[in-house]
Amino acid sequence: MTAPAPLLAVTGLAKAFNGVPALRGVDLDVLPGEVHGLLGANGSGKSTLIKILAGFHDADGGTVTVGGTTVAGPFGARGLRDHGLGFVHQDLGLAGTSTVLEHMALDSNGDAPGRRRIRWKAERARVTELLDRFEIDVDPDVTIDTLSPVQRAMVAVVRAVGSQELTSGSATGGQILILDEPTVFLPRHEVGLLFALLRRLRERGDAVLLVSHDLDEILEVTDRVTVFRNGRTAGTRATQGSTRDDLVQLILGAHDEHVAKGAATVRSDRPALLSARGLSGTRVRDLDLDLHAGEVVGVTGLAGSGFEELPDLLFGARHATAGRIEHGGTVVAKPTPARSMDAGVVLIPADRKGQGGALGLSVLENVSLPFLTERAGGLLVDWKSLDRRAQDTCERLNVIPANPHALFGHLSGGNQQKALLGKWMDTNPQVMLLAEPTQGVDIGARREIFTLIRSAVAHGMAVLCATSDYEQLVEMADRVVVLDGGRISAEVTGSDITKDVLASAVYAEEAS
Amino acid sequence: MNTTHSEAGTKADPMTPTPGGGTSTGGKKRKASAEPERFALIGVWAVLIVAFSLIVPQTFPTAANVSNMLSSQVVLLILAIGLLYPLRAGDYDLSVASTLNLSTVVVAILNVQHGWNIWLTVLVAIVASLLVGVVNGFVVTVFDINPFIVTLGMGTVVQGLVYLLSNTSTISGIDRALSSAVLTRPFLGIPVGFYYAIVLVAVAWYVFDKTAFGQRLLFIGQSHDVARLNGVNVPALRWRALIISAGFAGLAGVVYAGTTASADPVSGAAFLLPAFAACFLGSTVLRIGRFNPWGTLIAVYFLVTGITGLQLLGAEQYVQQLFYGGALVIAVILSKLVRNRGERKRRAEAADPA
Known part of the structure; x- marks a missing residue:
């Protein structure tokens, strides 16, 4: 690699929300012909960066250079799309009942006046050529909801590429593509297909920025990787020669940052207040779990591993596809929120504004x-x-x-x-189910919330806390259950709970 | 200080919370800041009354005109009050007008053509109306379909039923007992129907403000998820609200039949837009952004004051459409503006947590 000029260069980009900095000046450059990984813990600023580039937020400071020309902010509602950036968001942005062809035709008419007639024949030729070129075996006339998850992801990627080609008027590569956690909802065995597509993009000289939580994926497909930590660039590494440990350390920071955990007690001697047996949901598979009086049980895992779903399933807010839930040993026939509340089980959902309270x-x-x-x-x-x-x-x-x-x-x-x-x-309540209880909560309130929960637990309440915030689990959990693919892959108890241990338990699913 | 809080807050620099702001929270009882816009509609109403009294002093400020204005709106008021229940729960019921018409026609047919006792026909009419609500609620909750489209369709079905039953003709000669039950003037020369409506307004106020049912409806209207996760039986309550609105429509239909002593298959439809206009305009008074019965009462009489005044000035029939339609659109614009203002306030308070 003789260091060609980067296609996308970000320098000193900063952004604060209500005075709370989310980005404190990050640097990042993506070269033509590389797949560049972007890693970082929750709240490290990855998604803020993507949102600034896509035009959702305006940056407070810093510069963005695309293909050698510096673009002055604000980028407007279309973000940097007109400058040659293509985005594939986690939810892919595809409408289930429309066909592949219709989606792509939408792009080629962009902001043309509504009276413009769509030339379906030319459109079909373009789409077919595009799908063929990237060796994607999808019929342009099928609707999105008949496609498998990975096919949808590939269609979304190719659609973004096609749209970039239309803007630049050439099909020769040199596009910039930003993928925001595209693999979270893909079955593991199909991820390889998407990666093959990314490699084809790399070969023709495109620059791909891949945001992901998954270290193995990053190690498998990227050429270089940049890690964000607390709104700053923690470092950029060549993937070749990097190890998982290097990256984990870069994500979490220096080892001495970890707070030593006090004596935590595991209460399996006490009766279980809430139990799940063979519980299955959309992601959770055949899960057994007991919550005992006086303990805080943490549940964590990668996004899509099923940990986010568990509080809803236990509360009955979401119907389980199999398995049963017991309150103090008696089976609940059909758990509903009302029944759970009667039994002293309460849920504080992660979506505070949409589900927790009525804002108005x-x-x-x-x-x-x-x-x-x-x-x-x-x-x-x-x-x-x-x-x-x-x-x-x-x-x-x-x-x-x-x-x-x-x-x-x-x-x-x-x-x-x-x-x-x-x-x-x-x-x-006897049992409190928490989902990401400190998301969007400032440090002071976070501390108060921990104290409240601990004191309630000391009085015999059981708490389940589903979160991807390891620090929070270190501070308050007595034991932590790590989910992978809907199943419990590891359990960490007491003083063993450290950010390091949790991170390797979460990221090490391939090893187990 | 409190009234000017939002003004001061928006100017505050979000990075530096003002040091003085943080201390006042210790104060025990902070009254909700007085919002003068809560009474804006009442003020405009008063201006209208004064203006018309000055312009047409011989006809507008007379006992006969006032009595007429109050009693002519009873049917609309009852319909609008019923409509508040589903609206509180965030659901539209577009079938209320044709349900009202159904009720009127059922009273006329059974009483005039079949010679049934008038009170029995009233009962049957109201039960028939309730059935419309049951079907509405069934489709909405069991199949989880947007009530807007369900009640639009059901309303048309009911209208068709009305044509079928009435043979598309006006039926007159309804038992005078019904007319005297709504048109007797027991007090201040105002027909008794008006007092019935006031009682229903008060009952609605009690239900909304003082009962768990009303409070739960409000939460459903804010967010189905929040309500459900707090153990509220969302489908059952939405269903109930749709039955109540249909029942009120039936009652309004009975009163309508009593006022005109006849039933025709089309005139009920004219109540749909005014009822929505009254509810939405009412949500800009007293409790801003919230459908509320006293506000609806004020809105109904605000609208009729304007229409009557303009008609006395010589305006034609069209003024009614202009007024009701305009009121609906202005009302939704106003509520949107108030919401935006709240949003700004929230941001200002987030920056300055005092």
Whole structure:
């Protein structure tokens, strides 16, 4: 490699949200004819970078150079697409009931006036040629939902390439393609097909930026890899000669950053409050798990491994395809949220704005929902006592503002989470299921939330915490269950829980 | 201070929280800041009343006109109050107008053509209307289909049924007992129907503000997921709300039959848009952004004041369409603006957590 000029060069790019920096000046360059990996833990700034390039956010500072010309921000709604960048997002952006041909025709008409007639014959020729050129065995006339996941991913990639070729007017390569975790929802054995496609792109001189969580994939397909950590570029390495350990260390930072874990206790001697036997869902496969009184059980894994789904399954918010759930030893016939709540099982979902609370209603209304029927047999809501309780909860949990009449949506993420936590704590639950409980929560509130959870656990509550934030598990979990492909691949207990151990347990699925 | 909070907050630099802001949260009882726009519609209404009283003093501010305005809107008010239930739950019921018509026609046919007792026919009419709601709710919740399209279709089916039953002709001669039950003037020279409607408004207010049912409907309207994850039986409550709106439509139809003492197969359809206009305009008064019964009451009478005044000034029939249609569009624009303002406020407060 004689260091050709990079096709895409990012220097000193910075972005802050509400004063919280997400990117503190990252550097990245992608050369023609390489597949460049982008790695980093959650919150390291990977997705912020992609979103800036795609035009969702405007950068606060820094420069982006495409093919030698510096592009001044803001990039506008179309981002850098007009400058030759193609994007494939995780959800692929394909509509199930439209055909491959229709999707591609959409691109070639871009922002043409609506009266422009689509020349279907030419369109079909272009699409067929494109699919053939990249050796993708897909009929342009089939609808997206008849395709396998990997075929969809390949169609999305080729579509982006085709769209770039239309913009530049040539089919000779030199395009820039950004793939944001395209493999998360692909079956493992099919990923190779997508990678073969990426290699073909590389051979014709395109630059591919591949964002991924999966170290093995990165090691398998990339030429170089850049790692982000806490909004900065932690380093760029040639993939050849790098080991998994090198990368893990780069992702997590220096080893001495780890907090030593205090004495954690595993309570398998106590009765199980909530058990799952042979539980299966969309991703979870045949899972057995017991939650004992007085313990915090962490659940983690790669995105798509099924850990995100587990709290919903246990709560009955999502129907299991097989298996059973037991509350204190008795089988629950058909778990629903209402039944779970009756049994003292509560869920705090990850999607706080969409599922946790109603943004357009007041804090009082949000925290009162489980207590509406408490008095007068549901005939009359006792707003006065609910108001007192909400005021009390807000003050006890240090919700700011401590005003129950404030709109829930006006609170910051951390305060919303504290209010929801307070609401469920007031129901005296036996089991609390948490999904990414500190996502979008600032450091101070995060600490308060941990303290609250630990003190509730000390009083005999069982907590399940599904998260991809290892640091959080190190701080609060008594044991951590690692999922891979829907099954438990490892269990780490007590003082063994460190970020290193968790990272290698999560990333080492191939070895086991 | 509180009233100007949003103004000050938007100017604050998000990077540096103002040091003075953080201390006031210790204060115990912070009253919700007074929002003068909550009463804007009432103010405009008052201006209209004064203006028309000055321009047409011989006809507008008279007891007869006031009594007429109050009583002429009873059917619309009852219909709109019923419509609030599904709207609270975030669902449209577009079949209410034809359900109203069905109820009117059933009363007329059974009473006039079959000679049934008037009160029995009223009962049958209301049960028939409730059935429309049951079917609406069944399709919406069991098949999980958008109620907008379901009730649009069901409304047309019911309208067809109305034509079939009535033979596309007007039936007059409904028992006078029904008319006197809604048109008697017991108090202040206003027909009793008006007082019925006020009672229904008060009941709706009680249900929405004081019962768990009303509160749960509100959560469903905000987010099905939030409600479901809090143990609310979302389908059952949506179904119930659609049955209630159909029942109110049936009741409105009965009152309509009493007011006109006759039934024709088309005039009910004219109530659909005014009912939605009243509900949406009502959501910009008293509780902004929330469908609420007292606001709906105010909206109904605001609209009729404007229409009556303009008609007394010599405006033609068209003024009604202009007014109701305009009100609906302006109401949704207003609620959108208020939401955007809330969004700005949220951002300002996120930057300055006091």
